[in-house]
Every structure is written in C-alpha cells, then in structure tokens.
Amino acid sequence: MFGNAFQIAKVRGIPIRMHITLLIALPFFGYKFAEVFSAHPLTWGMLAAITLFISVALHELGHSFVAIAKGFPVRDITLWPIGGIASLARIPERPRDEFWVAIAGPLVSLTLAGALYALSASGVFPEQSDAESFCDALSMINISLFVFNLLPAFPMDGGRILRAALAQRKGRLAATRIAARCGKICALLFAIVGIWGLPGLIPPSIMLVVIAFFIFFSARAEYRQVMMQEMSNQPPPIFQWLWSNARRPPQQPPPAEPADNEVVVSPPPWQRKGSTRTEATPLDEP
Ligand SMILES: [Zn+2]
Structure with a gap:
C-alpha cells in the first residue's frame, strides 16, 4: 500500500513522498477550490490545492523536527489525499515526548493560518482580489487542520x-x-x-x-x-510463572566429596580427554 509513493523533496534528510492516489486526487481538489476564484479559477484552484498539501507537509515536518530533537528518527513523510503521515522509526513512549511531538504539527498549522490571515489583512492585495481570496481560503484550511487534528x-x-x-x-x-x-x-x-x-x-x-x-x-x-x-x-x-520455571537451572545433586584416599589430579598431556578421577597410592606412613 505504501509502495506506490514517490519522492518529491527531501528536507533535512527526511524524504517527502507523494502517494500516487494524491496525484490523481489533486485535480479534483483544484476543481473544488476553483469555485472561490473569479479570474483563471482553475489555475488558482490548482495553486490552492498544491499549497494545501505544502501546508500538510509543513505540519508533518513540525512533528518530524520535534521527534528528531527528542531522539526519534523519522523515516519519511508520505502525503495522501486524506492528509500526511510522518513515519517515526519508533513511537515516543515517554508521555512528555509524545505530547511535544503530537502538538508540534497543529502548532505549525496555527502559525500558517495566522501568517496567511495577516498577509490577507495587511492590504498588500487589492480587496476582493483572487490573491486575497487565496490567502483567506488557505488560512481557513490551516485553521481547520489545527482544529481537526486536535480532536x-x-x-x-x-x-x-x-x-x-x-x-x-x-x-x-x-x-x-x-x-x-x-x-x-x-x-x-x-x-x-x-x-x-x-x-x-x-x-x-x-x-x-x-x-x-x-x-x-x-x-x-x-x-x-x-x-x-x-x-x-x-x-x-x-x-511469568512458566517463564521463571523455564529459566530456573535444573536441580543437580551436589558433587560428592572425594574419599580420603582419593585425589583429583589433572591427566597428563597424553591422556587429556576430560577430567578423570584417579585413585592415588596412599602415602606410606612414616
Ligand atoms: Zn499531525
């Protein structure tokens, strides 16, 4: 399922991939967005659709940068028609790490929404122009991403x-x-x-x-x-009980003490096939 994606960019070593279904879905998004614009609606619509997925990629990069800073490598980011997925090599287990990695994405979306709204309200673009509508629409989409992701x-x-x-x-x-x-x-x-x-x-x-x-x-x-x-x-x-029993070493009888008239000696080099117990000749009593 994840195989049908191709790399479109690499940011700080993180490959950003686009799933093939997004390539098919993008014109539909563009067509839907075109309703907002008056002149060259399809061009503006496609630009809005592409910017939407750039916003999604930035949201995922927000998660990724915090994850990397916390010591969790990021394999890649894949963009799908339903959104983006940042694949972490492992999920943070400490609640504090998980919180910061999770909140970073929505915070990026909120910042983008604020920046686009400020650009629209700054008066740089003529009122009711397509450029202003573009900023307003993308600002609203980023607010939606912020709210929806926080559910x-x-x-x-x-x-x-x-x-x-x-x-x-x-x-x-x-x-x-x-x-x-x-x-x-x-x-x-x-x-x-x-x-x-x-x-x-x-x-x-x-x-x-x-x-x-x-x-x-x-x-x-x-x-x-x-x-x-x-x-x-x-x-x-x-x-746990079975495991601890399985791990317990088999009970072995304690090794017998050698009798008084027995000594354990190392075999001479020409007889070394393992330790051998050899009966020694008792020493003569003085
Ligand atoms: Zn997110």
Missing part, C-alpha cells in the same frame, strides 16, 4: 495528546485503551457526518468516511501493538 481521535494528534495525558496516571496500556476507544467513537461520528453531513455546517463527504475508516483501524492496530509490547516487557502472571 481526540487517536491515533491523530489530539488522541496522542490525550494518551500522553492519561499515561502519566494510568500507565501506557490503559491510556492507549481509553484513547483508542475514544478514537473509534470519533471515527463512527466522522463516518455518520461523512455520509449524512451536518445540516447547514458540513456537507456529506466521502473523504471524511475514508478518514473514519483509517482512524478506526489504526486505533485498533496501535492498541494491539502497545498490548504486545507491554506483554513482552512484562509477562502476565501465568506466563
């Missing part, structure tokens, strides 16, 4: 922040169980909203249904992964 839909950013908060008191496994349950409930709600929409707020969206599937199965998979990790770190009582 407690584990394993999305908000869900990871929730797990980090819970793990401090409940331990990693229980925290993951609660966060994964929360993630699955969010996924079901996303699926419902995706199919029927929210009247007056959110139109039905097949994309939201796909995201819901992704969250539901990822939450389950990551909970199982943590459960396996915890089991390998600390076996449950019955396994």
Whole structure:
C-alpha cells in the first residue's frame, strides 16, 4: 500500500513522498477550490490545492523536527489525499515526548493560518482580489487542520495528546485503551457526518468516511501493538510463572566429596580427554 509513493523533496534528510492516489486526487481538489476564484479559477484552484498539501507537509515536518530533537528518527513523510503521515522509526513512549511531538504539527498549522490571515489583512492585495481570496481560503484550511487534528481521535494528534495525558496516571496500556476507544467513537461520528453531513455546517463527504475508516483501524492496530509490547516487557502472571520455571537451572545433586584416599589430579598431556578421577597410592606412613 505504501509502495506506490514517490519522492518529491527531501528536507533535512527526511524524504517527502507523494502517494500516487494524491496525484490523481489533486485535480479534483483544484476543481473544488476553483469555485472561490473569479479570474483563471482553475489555475488558482490548482495553486490552492498544491499549497494545501505544502501546508500538510509543513505540519508533518513540525512533528518530524520535534521527534528528531527528542531522539526519534523519522523515516519519511508520505502525503495522501486524506492528509500526511510522518513515519517515526519508533513511537515516543515517554508521555512528555509524545505530547511535544503530537502538538508540534497543529502548532505549525496555527502559525500558517495566522501568517496567511495577516498577509490577507495587511492590504498588500487589492480587496476582493483572487490573491486575497487565496490567502483567506488557505488560512481557513490551516485553521481547520489545527482544529481537526486536535480532536481526540487517536491515533491523530489530539488522541496522542490525550494518551500522553492519561499515561502519566494510568500507565501506557490503559491510556492507549481509553484513547483508542475514544478514537473509534470519533471515527463512527466522522463516518455518520461523512455520509449524512451536518445540516447547514458540513456537507456529506466521502473523504471524511475514508478518514473514519483509517482512524478506526489504526486505533485498533496501535492498541494491539502497545498490548504486545507491554506483554513482552512484562509477562502476565501465568506466563511469568512458566517463564521463571523455564529459566530456573535444573536441580543437580551436589558433587560428592572425594574419599580420603582419593585425589583429583589433572591427566597428563597424553591422556587429556576430560577430567578423570584417579585413585592415588596412599602415602606410606612414616
Ligand atoms: Zn499531525
């Protein structure tokens, strides 16, 4: 599934890859965005679609840079039509590390939204111009990325922040169980909203249904992964008992003390085939 992606850039050693499905989806995004613009709508639409995925890549780079600073290597970033995924060589286990890695992405999106809004409000572009509409649209999209990613839909950013908060008191496994349950409930709600929409707020969206599937199965998979990790770190009582018995060395009778008239000697070099117990001639009494 991850094989159909090709590298489009490399930032500080992190390959940024684009999944083939995004290449197919980009014109659709461009066509959708074109509605916002008056002159050359398709050109502006495509530019907005490409900028959206640059924003997503910057969001993922936010996660990646903090992860690297905390000592977690990043394999790559893959951009999908439903968003981006930064693949870490291993997930931070310390709640504090997980919190900072998770919050970094949404903070990048918030900063981008603020910068684009400031550019639009600065008066650099004529009012009602396409350039202003472009900045407004991308600012809104980055705000949406910020809010949506902070929903407690584990394993999305908000869900990871929730797990980090819970793990401090409940331990990693229980925290993951609660966060994964929360993630699955969010996924079901996303699926419902995706199919029927929210009247007056959110139109039905097949994309939201796909995201819901992704969250539901990822939450389950990551909970199982943590459960396996915890089991390998600390076996449950019955396994622990079997394991400790298996590890106990077999009971051997203590070696017999040599009799008074026996001495253990090393065999001469021409007889060395292992230690041999040789009966020595008792010494003559004076
Ligand atoms: Zn994120």
